[in-house]
Amino acid sequence: MRQTFKRSFDELRNIVAMTEHFFADQGVDPSLRNVVDLAIEELFVNMVKYNTESAEDILLELDLQDHGVKVSLTDSDVERFDPRDIGPVDVEAPLADRSPGGLGLYLVLKMVDSIHYEYRDRQSKITFVAYGKRTDV
């Protein structure tokens, strides 16, 4: 399943509708839903917030992979940004040293099972896989 989205937070409701449809249609383990939605939102929001030089829509692709879901987000006409290169986040820091922001990509890296990055011809493609419970063993 593939669909493009405008560079707006208002598109989040349409993205959720897409994942909802995909999970129901493909019979994907529902316990995976929040992890997939969270990772898509964080990556999409990051593209919208920081790739401001692009006016291109963002492509979202969902596929089954074994007993999980493979998700790709492709952003065009942008600079290279590999989310795996983010610096460390100190989640043990006391409240006085914590500030809003900076947790999104950290949570993605923490919660998905694998993540891959490609950059070619000013096109940035992030692919992650999240696996659910096996029902065939």
Added chain:
Amino acid sequence: MFEIRQDEAGRVVVSGRLDAAHAPEAQVFLDDLAGHCVMDMGALEYISSAGLGVLLRTHKRLLADGAGLKLVNVNHHINDIFTYSGFDKLFEIEAAPASG
């Protein structure tokens, strides 16, 4: 869909999805609160880092006045996110009763 309101007992009740599209609405609501606040998350299905930012900002503001934000009825998925983000050490949190 996301909703935030105060019930008769003064608890802040949130429901639906607290994502980047709804975080500004939640922040405006919470900015009007003062004193010790309890947030009932029993009907909250989803939270992203934008929602975490709203909670953190509000908690710090209330703590500066000697109060704070307590989170109750937190479901398993959201509790996992609180743990990953270290929020379990910053907030007083009560998990939702186990279902089934």
